[in-house]
Amino acid sequence: MAVLSLSxxxxxxxDTLFLVVVVGWVAFMQIGHIPWWCTGLTAGVLIWRATLALRGLPLxxxxxxxxxxTLTLAATWATHGSLLGRDAGVTLIVVLLALKTLEMRARRDAFVVFFLAFFTLLTHFFYSQSLLTAAGILLxxxxxxxxxxxxxxxxxxxPLLLAARTAGxxxxxxxxxxxVLFMLFPRFAPLWGVPSDAMTGRTGLSERMRIGDVARLMEVDEIALRVRxxxxxxxxxxxxxxxxxxxxxxxxxxxxxxxxxxxSMQLQPxxxxxxxxVRYEVIQEPTNQPWLFVLEATPTAPTLPGAVPLMTADLQWMTRRPMNDLVRFRVESYPDFRHGPRSQQVALQDHTELPGGFNPRTLAMAQELRRQHGSGPEHAQALVQAALGQLRTGGYVYTVDPGLYGEHTADEFWFDRKEGFCEHIASAFVILMRAMDIPARIVTGYQGGELNAIDNYWTVRQRDAHAWAEVWFAGQGWVRVDPTAAVAEWRIGSLDRLRPAEGALASAFRNLNPSLATQLRDFWEAVNNRWNQWILNYTQGRQLELLKNLGFDSPRWTDLAYVLLGVIVLVSLAxxxxxxxxxxxxxxxxxxxxQARHQLxxxxxxxxxxxxxxxxxxxxxxxxAAEEATPLKQWLxxxxxxxxxxxxTHSLGTLRSEFRQLVWPREKNR
Known part of the structure; x- marks a missing residue:
């Protein structure tokens, strides 16, 4: 059977098939954010509409x-528990757009589909404002x-190609x-931007840690922050x-x-x-958390436009609101530092407490170490070194997939499995320290990174998430101890990382040409970084900086409006x-x-x-009639x-004057 060509x-x-394909593309970009039934129903309706057009059947x-x-409303309520809100609203809009194509009987109906599709395009920014999303929306x-x-x-x-040229x-x-509007239109929240829940559901570190949580981040290759x-x-x-x-x-x-x-009795920094x-700039991706990730240790607040960060007693920098947008800030950190009390305090008891009924073998191991190396604050360093020596020589393995741990997580790590990810190792180590009455705690964050040779930014990914320990020593305060380095020294201080499993295509391409794969990834991430900085992070502060460069001493948002108005006037005059x-x-x-033809x-x-x-x-x-036609005939x-x-000898000026004075004839009587 011959293939039916579009022409x-x-x-x-x-025209109907072309519009259905475009609507399908608009809906396709929402597949990752709408329920499976919405995807299936939308695809079915669009295929139905295309079939009716091809066969010339009635709607x-x-x-x-x-x-x-009715089915859509019921399914939306069953899925989201509401017909309002971002997710439920987007689900309804996508299905309604597809259903509207079943009413296209005239150009007027098509115009409704056009503008509903334009509105649907905006909903994509509720979930992502990335360069890839922008490219799909542009198409x-x-x-x-x-x-x-x-x-x-x-x-x-x-031809559609002619319409495409005109549209382009x-x-x-x-x-x-x-x-011009992007550069100068004043940005007022919440009129400018997307709803605050647009970045919810981001993967990253949490405000609590269950054994295995950090290991799951190994499967996420998303960027957490960039540092230059x-x-x-x-x-x-x-x-x-x-x-x-x-x-x-x-x-x-x-x-x-x-x-x-x-x-007054709590520990102070x-x-x-x-x-x-060390001076550097951080571009942090949205986290839906109030945390700012900075190098240890940072005594002065990071320079964050529009916010005043605060440092907690345990040296963590935070803001008063969650970071739902891309943020960029300047930092000064000191790698050489000391923090925490130098002498014993009552508040340190909170860092030696352990719940009863857990990890009995680890408690027994702690007593044995204290018997061998002594007890008390003066022997704390010896006990720490003994625990690290056990990790180095005891056959322990650093792995991203140690299996599910049971009730006694420290016992399983020290005596049974002897393998784990960073949070397994850090948790077992801190539990052992506390069992020996040594104050200890767990710190989470990111460790390491990799240099992007295209834009010279260090890229820190979610898979660089890490957990380490801090131990309190008398006369020194809190000291970082990373027990993971005792199990896998290559994990700290090198570019080697455990990587998540790649797909067959990506793995084959990397094996075929690893250098080219790395260069392509670095290039794409550098382009995305520029997009983030110049487009997504173009805030009112950046607008005011632009006005300063144009000569304004103390620019305000009203100056933006004046400049925008001036540009509009100049462009209109031009x-x-x-x-x-x-x-x-x-x-x-x-x-x-x-003019003569028009008059005739x-x-x-x-x-x-x-x-x-x-x-x-x-x-x-x-x-x-001749007497009426002669003046006009002679003028022509x-x-x-x-x-x-x-x-x-007649000039155009003379002919224009005569044209205005002509007495126009009337039609001859028949």
């Missing part, structure tokens, strides 16, 4: 659409513009306007980006410390730094001047002839668009002579 279809069928009756709408926008231009060509069978030209002409150092880059083994600190353990889960002491600071210049460039003789059309002489002056004079002579012949006769 051989009737125009209505061709379904109203009760079919009413039934599908859909050009498709919708092509369909819209094509709908405004009702006569004949204009319209988009290019609108690009400067879009750029001003000068010398610290050693890779010193790149510890501090996050949540856990001191409360219930036997299964670690949480932040919940102390009953008044503020007592941070002291030495040496030269457009008017260009229009006036263009009109003057047209042939004035042809313009005068066109009013008198009933039709189809005169392409006739020269002499042919028009003949028509006038045939149509009107003068107009022809002015153009084509070198001996003509």
């Amino acid at each position: 051989s279809l009737p125009r209505d069928t061709r 379904p009756a109203w009760f079919w659409r009413a039934g599908l709408l 859909a926008l050009l498709g919708l513009l092509t369909a819209l231009v094509n709908a405004h060509m009702p006569v004949g069978r204009p 030209g319209m988009a290019l002409m609108g690009a400067p306007v879009m750029l 150092f001003d000068d010398q880059v610290p050693p890779l083994g010193a790149l510890y980006f501090r996050g949540p600190v856990f001191s409360d353990f219930d036997g299964r889960e670690w949480r932040g410390l919940r102390t009953g002491f008044p503020a 007592e941070l002291a730094v030495r040496g030269e600071p 457009g008017a001047a260009w229009t006036l210049w263009e009109r003057q460039q047209h042939d004035p003789w042809l313009r005068l002839l066109q 059309d009013k008198l009933g002489l039709s189809q005169t668009e392409h006739l020269p002056p002499r042919a028009l004079a003949t028509l006038v002579e045939q149509r009107f 012949l003068k107009l022809e002579a002015q153009r084509y006769s070198k001996s003509s």
Whole structure:
């Protein structure tokens, strides 16, 4: 059977199929954010509509659409528990867009589909504002513009390529306007941006840690933050980006410390730094958490526009609201530091507590170590070294997939499995320290990173999430101890990492040309980084910086409005001047002839668009009485002579004046 080509279809069928394909693309980009039934129902409706167009069948009756709408409302309520909100709203919009194609009987119905599809495009930004999303929306926008231009060509069978060229030209002409509005239109929250729940569901570190949580982040290759150092880059083994600190353990889960002491009796940071600071810039991806990930240790607040970060007693920097948007801030950190109390305090008891009934073999191991190396604060360092020695020589393995741990997680690690990820190792180590009455706690964050050679940013991914320990020593305070380094020294201070399993295609490509795969990834991430900085992170602060560069001393948002208004006025004046210049460039003789043709059309002489002056004079002579036709006939012949006769003495100015004074004839009596 011969393949039916698009050019051989009737125009209505061709245009309908093209619009259905564009609508399908608009809906396809939401597949990851809508329920499976919504995807199936939308695809089924669009296929149904395309089949009806191909076979020339009538559209379904109203009760079919009413039934599908009722089914959609019920399924949306069952899935989301509501018909309101972002997720439920997007689900309804996608299905309604598909159902609306079943009502396309005329151009007016098609226009409704066009503008509903334009609105649906905006909903994609509720979930992602990435460069890839923007590229997909741009493709859909050009498709919708092509369909819209094509709908405004009702006569004949204009090719879709012609409509696409026109749509592309319209988009290019609108690009400067879009750029000016993007640069200068004042940004007011919440009028500018997406809803605050647009970034919910982000994968990352949590405010609590259950054994195995950090290991699951190994399966996530998303970027957590990007870092660019001003000068010398610290050693890779010193790149510890501090996050949540856990001191409360219930036997299964670690949480932040919940102390009953008044503020005056709680531990204070007592941070002291030495040496030269490391200055750098951080671009942090949305986390839906109030944390700022900075290197240890940072005594002064990061420079974050529009917010005042606060440092907690355990050196974690936080803001007053969750980071639901991409943020960029400047930091100064000191790799050489000390923090925490130097002498014994009552509040340190919170960091030695363990729940009863858990990990009995680890408690027994702690007693044996204390018997061998002594007990008390003066023997704390010896006990720590003994535990690290056990990790180095006891046959322990660093792995991302140690299996599920049971009730006694520390016992299983020390005596049974002897394998685990960083949080298994850190948790078992801290439990052992506390069992020996040594204050200890778990710190989570990110460790290491990899340099992108394209833009010189260090990229820290979710799979770089890490957990380490802090142990308190008398006279020193809190000291970082990373027990993972005792099990797998290569994990700290090198670029080696356990990587998540790749797909067959990605794995084959990497094995075929590892260098090219790395370069392509670095290039794509560098482009995304630029997109994040110049587009997504273009805030009102960046707008005011632009005004400073333009000469404003203390710019405000009202200055943005004035500059925008001035640009609009200048562009309007330039457009008017260009229009006036263009009109003057047209042939004035042809313009005068066109005025005569227009006047003759009013008198009933039709189809005169392409006739020269002499042919028009003949028509006038045939149509009107001689005494009335003669002045007009002579004027038309003068107009022809002015153009084509070198001996003509009539100027265009004279002919224009005579044209205005002509007495136009009336039709001859028949």
